[in-house]
Amino acid sequence: MYGKKGSELVRELASSEPGQLSAFNNDLFAQVIEECTGHLLHLGPLIRKIEQIKKIEEVKKLNNQELEESDKATLKAHNSGALVHHLSLLRNKRCLMAYVYNRAEAIRSLGWAIDRVLPEEIEEKLSSSEKEYFKNHAASLQSYMSELDLDLAVDMVPPKDPYIKVRVLEDIGNVVLSDQSANLACHAILFLRRTDAEHYISQGLMEELNG
Amino acid sequence: MVREQSIESFYSRLRESALASASSTPLLIFPSTSDVDSLCALKIIGRVLESDSVRYACYPVSSFKEIHKYAGPNLGASSDEPITILLVNWGCHRDLRKVLEIGPSARVFVVDSHRPIHLHNLSDRNDRVVVLYTKDDEHQADLAYDFDISALANAGDLNGDDEIEDKSDSEDENDSESEEEDGGGFQGTRKRRRVSQETEGDPVKLFRKLKKEYYFMGTFHGKPSGCLMYELSHSLRKNTNELLWLACVALTDQFVHERLTDERYHAGVMELEQHINSSGNLDTITSVTLKDGTKVTAPDTSRISYEDEPRLMLLQEWNLFDSMLCSSYIATKLKTWSDNGIKKMQLLLARMGFAREECKQKFQYMSVEIKRRMKDMFEQYLPEFGLTDFYYRGFLLLHGYGSRVSAADVVHGVTALLESSVESDGSSASKQFGVAYDALSFNKLEKLEIGMKQAIKVQRSILRQGSSAITKKGSIRSGSKFRWVKLEDSADTKVLCHPQALTKFGYFLMDALREKGARMKPLVCACYTQERDKVLMVGVCGKPRLGAVQGNAFGIAFRSAAEETGAEYFHELFESSWIVLDSVAVNSFMIRLTEKLL
Numbered sequence: 179m180y181g182k183k184g185s186e187l188v189r190e191l192a193s194s195e196p197g198q199l200s201a202f203n204n205d206l207f208a209q210v211i212e213e214c215t216g217h218l219l220h221l222g223p224l225i226r227k228i229e230q231i232k233k234i235e236e237v238k239k240l241n242n243q244e245l246e247e248s249d250k251a252t253l254k255a256h257n258s259g260a261l262v263h264h265l266s267l268l269r270n271k272r273c274l275m276a277y278v279y280n281r282a283e284a285i286r287s288l289g290w291a292i293d294r295v296l297p298e299e300i301e302e303k304l305s306s307s308e309k310e311y312f313k314n315h316a317a318s319l320q321s322y323m324s325e326l327d328l329d330l331a332v333d334m335v336p337p338k339d340p341y342i343k344v345r346v347l348e349d350i351g352n353v354v355l356s357d358q359s360a361n362l363a364c365h366a367i368l369f370l371r372r373t374d375a376e377h378y379i380s381q382g383l384m385e386e387l388n389g
Numbered sequence: 390m391v392r393e394q395s396i397e398s399f400y401s402r403l404r405e406s407a408l409a410s411a412s413s414t415p416l417l418i419f420p421s422t423s424d425v426d427s428l429c430a431l432k433i434i435g436r437v438l439e440s441d442s443v444r445y446a447c448y449p450v451s452s453f454k455e456i457h458k459y460a461g462p463n464l465g466a467s468s469d470e471p472i473t474i475l476l477v478n479w480g481c482h483r484d485l486r487k488v489l490e491i492g493p494s495a496r497v498f499v500v501d502s503h504r505p506i507h508l509h510n511l512s513d514r515n516d517r518v519v520v521l522y523t524k525d526d527e528h529q530a531d532l533a534y535d536f537d538i539s540a541l542a543n544a545g546d547l548n549g550d551d552e553i554e555d556k557s558d559s560e561d562e563n564d565s566e567s568e569e570e571d572g573g574g575f576q577g578t579r580k581r582r583r584v585s586q587e588t589e590g591d592p593v594k595l596f597r598k599l600k601k602e603y604y605f606m607g608t609f610h611g612k613p614s615g616c617l618m619y620e621l622s623h624s625l626r627k628n629t630n631e632l633l634w635l636a637c638v639a640l641t642d643q644f645v646h647e648r649l650t651d652e653r654y655h656a657g658v659m660e661l662e663q664h665i666n667s668s669g670n671l672d673t674i675t676s677v678t679l680k681d682g683t684k685v686t687a688p689d690t691s692r693i694s695y696e697d698e699p700r701l702m703l704l705q706e707w708n709l710f711d712s713m714l715c716s717s718y719i720a721t722k723l724k725t726w727s728d729n730g731i732k733k734m735q736l737l738l739a740r741m742g743f744a745r746e747e748c749k750q751k752f753q754y755m756s757v758e759i760k761r762r763m764k765d766m767f768e769q770y771l772p773e774f775g776l777t778d779f780y781y782r783g784f785l786l787l788h789g790y791g792s793r794v795s796a797a798d799v800v801h802g803v804t805a806l807l808e809s810s811v812e813s814d815g816s817s818a819s820k821q822f823g824v825a826y827d828a829l830s831f832n833k834l835e836k837l838e839i840g841m842k843q844a845i846k847v848q849r850s851i852l853r854q855g856s857s858a859i860t861k862k863g864s865i866r867s868g869s870k871f872r873w874v875k876l877e878d879s880a881d882t883k884v885l886c887h888p889q890a891l892t893k894f895g896y897f898l899m900d901a902l903r904e905k906g907a908r909m910k911p912l913v914c915a916c917y918t919q920e921r922d923k924v925l926m927v928g929v930c931g932k933p934r935l936g937a938v939q940g941n942a943f944g945i946a947f948r949s950a951a952e953e954t955g956a957e958y959f960h961e962l963f964e965s966s967w968i969v970l971d972s973v974a975v976n977s978f979m980i981r982l983t984e985k986l987l
Contacts, residue, residue: 365819
C-alpha cells in the first residue's frame with residue numbers, strides 16, 4: 179500500500195518519548211525515498227499521456243468533434259492514477275519532513291543542554307547530516323553567546339544557593355574548575371560552585387547530595 | 390604552633406586559611422573511614438562550612454599515606470601554593486609534619502579524639518599543624534597528666550637546634566632506644582613515681598622522663614569530635630536538630646565501642662540533654678488544624694529524646710529473644726551459648742510472663758502489652774540473675790508515631806556499613822564511607838536498615854566465635870601480662886576481619902572471662918584474612934575506668950615488636966593498637982610482644 183512506510187516512520191517518531199532521540203532509521207528512510215522515486219516514475223508517463231489526450235481533445239474541439247468514448251475512459255483513468263501517485267508523493271514528503279524536522283528540534287534542544295561535544299551514546303544515533311547540523315548549530319550558538327558575552331545555556335530558574343554538594347561517581351581526575359583546581363576522585367564529596375558541577379551532573383559523573 | 394584551645398578561634402583560623410588558599414584549591418577534608426564519630430564530625434563541620442560558603446573537597450581515607458593520593462604535589466615541600474587541610478578524627482598521635490611530609494606553605498588542621506597527641510603537633514614552633522585541644526578536654530580526660538602539656542611540648546623545641554627535622558629524627562631514636570631499655574609500655578607507672586621524686590635534676594633528663602611518661606601512658610580517647618563540632622555550630626548559632634542528633638550519635642559511638650569511662654559518658658549525656666531541652670524537643674505533640682477546621686494532634690516530624698535504654702542490640706530490627714541471646718551484656722552474664730544459659734534465659738522470660746512465641750516475633754510486631762511492661766519487668770527480675778545495670782541513659786530519634794531509632798542502633802548499623810567492604814583496599818572503604826554517609830541522614834532510613842541487618846550478622850559471628858573460644862580449652866592463650874586469641878578457618882573471619890568488629894569481639898571475650906572469674910588482663914585478638922596471607926591484630930585493654938593510670942599500651946609495643954620481626958607490617962591505621970602483619974611473621978611477633986610486655 180502506498181504511503182505505508184512513510185506512516186511507519188512517523189509512528190516510530192510518535193511512539194518514542196518526546197525529546198528523546200532513537201537511532202536514525204536509515205533503512206526505512208531510504209525505502210520511503212525509493213517509493214517516492216517510484217511514484218515519480220509512474221507519474222511522469224501518466225502526465226505525458228494525459229497531455230497527449232488533452233491535445234487531441236483540443237484539436238477535436240476546433241473541429242467541433244467530441245472525444246471518442248475509449249479516449250474519455252483512458253483520460254479518466256489516467257487522471258485518477260496521476261492523482262493517487264501525486265498525493266502519495268506529497269504524503270511521503272510530509273512524513274519525511276516531519277521525521278527530519280522533529281529530530282532536528284530535539285537536536286537543537288540538545289545544543290542548549292550540552293556544549294559542543296555529544297556523548298557517544300547520542301552521537302551514534304544521529305545520521306551524518308544530523309551530526310553536521312548539530313555541529314553548526316552548536317557553533318553558531320557559541321558564537322552568539324560569545325558575542326553577547328553571556329551564557330544563555332544556564333538553568334532558567336535561578337538556584338537557591340550558588341554552591342552545591344555533590345558526590346563524584348567515577349574517577350575524573352585532576353580538573354581545573356572555574357577558578358580552582360580540584361581532584362575529582364571517585365567517591366569524593368565536594369562542595370563547589372553549581373556552575374562547575376552542572377556539566378558533570380548532566381553527564382552522570384556526579385550526583386547531588388542533600389541532607 | 391600549635392595547640393588551639395578554643396573551638397571558635399580554631400574555626401576562624403581554619404576559615405581564614407581556607408579562604409586565603411581558595412583561589413587555587415578548595416579546602417581539603419580527610420575524614421577517617423574507621424569510625425562513626427568522624428562521620429558525624431564531618432557532617433557537622435560540612436554544614437557549618439556550607440553556610441559560610443567555604444568550598445571544600447572531602448576524601449575519605451583509611452590510612453596515613455592515602456592522603457598523598459588525593460592532595461597532589463601541593464602538600465610537599467617543593468610547592469609554594471598555599472593549601473589548607475582538615476583531618477577529621479585521625480592523625481594527631483603521630484608527628485604529622487614528618488609522616489605526611491608537609492611543606493611550609495601547607496596548613497593542617499586536626500580535630501581528633503585520639504590521645505595522646507604527639508608533642509610535635511602541639512609545639513608552638515610547628516606552625517604547619519594546628520590541633521584543636523581544649524582545656525576542658527584536657528581536664529576531663531580519662532587519664533590525667535600531672536604536668537603542663539603545653540610547656541612540655543614547647544620544651545621539645547627549646548633544647549634542640551632550629552633544624553626540627555634532624556632533631557625529631559634523633560628524638561625518635563631516643564624513644565626507641567629507651568623503649569628497648571625498659572621493654573615497653575607497662576612500666577610507665579613505676580617511672581611516674583620516680584619522676585616525681587627526682588626533683589629538678591638535669592632539665593634535659595627531666596624532659597625526657599616526662600616525655601616518656603606522656604607517651605607510655607598508652608592510648609585513650611578524648612572528647613568525641615562530633616560533640617566538639619556541635620559545640621562549634623552551637624556557638625555560631627548554626628545548630629539544628631539534625632546536627633544535635635549527630636552529636637548524640639558521636640557520643641554514643643564512643644560509649645558503644647567502650648572508648649570512654651561511664652563518668653565521662655554521663656557528663657556528655659547531661660550536656661547533650663540540656664541542648665535537647667533547649668532546642669524545642671520537649672513539646673512532644675503539636676496540633677495541626679486542617680482546612681475544614683478540625684484539629685488533629687500530630688507529632689513533630691522528628692525529634693530527639695532521651696530515655697533509659699536496655700542494653701539490647703538492634704532491638705528494632707531484631708526480636709527480643711535473639712537480641713537477648715546475642716547482645717554482649719546478657720550473653721556474657723547468662724552464658725547464653727550453653728544449654729544452661731538458654732534455660733536460664735527462658736526461665737527469666739517465663740518469670741516475667743512473656744510468651745516465647747511473642748518474644749520471637751519481630752520486635753515491631755510484638756505485643757504492645759509486653760513492650761509496655763518490659764522495663765518494669767526487667768528491672769524487677771534481672772537483679773536475681775545478677776544483671777544490675779541493664780538500663781543506661783541513651784538517645785532516641787522519633788519520627789512521627791511510627792519509627793523510633795536509638796542512637797546505639799545507629800552506631801551499630803553505620804559501623805557495620807563502614808566495615809562491610811568486600812575487599813580490604815582503600816577504594817571500597819571510601820565507597821562504604823559514602824554509603825554510611827547516606828545512612829546517617831534523617832531521611833534515608835532504608836539504608837540504615839541494611840546496615841543494621843549487617844550488624845546483626847556481625848554480632849551473631851561474635852557470639853559463635855566468642856563462645857567457641859571460651860568453651861574450647863586452649864584457644865585463649867595466656868601470658869603473664871596479656872592473653873591472646875587467634876581466629877582462623879571459618880566463614881566468620883570474613884565478617885570479623887575489620888578493626889571495630891574484632892575489637893567488639895575482644896570486649897565480648899573479656900566480659901565472658903570476667904564472668905568466669907578470670908583475672909583481668911589485656912587481650913590481643915588476631916584474625917586471618919580470607920586469603921590467609923595477612924593477619925589483623927587488635928589490642929584490647931578493657932573499658933576505661935576513672936582514675937586509671939594506664940590507657941591502651943599496645944600501640945608502642947606493637948610497633949617495636951613488628952619492627953624487630955623484620956617482616957612487612959602495616960601500622961598506618963588510625964588506632965595505634967591496630968596492626969596488619971604478614972601471616973608468616975605472627976609467631977615471631979607474638980614472641981617478641983611477650984618479651985616486651987613481660
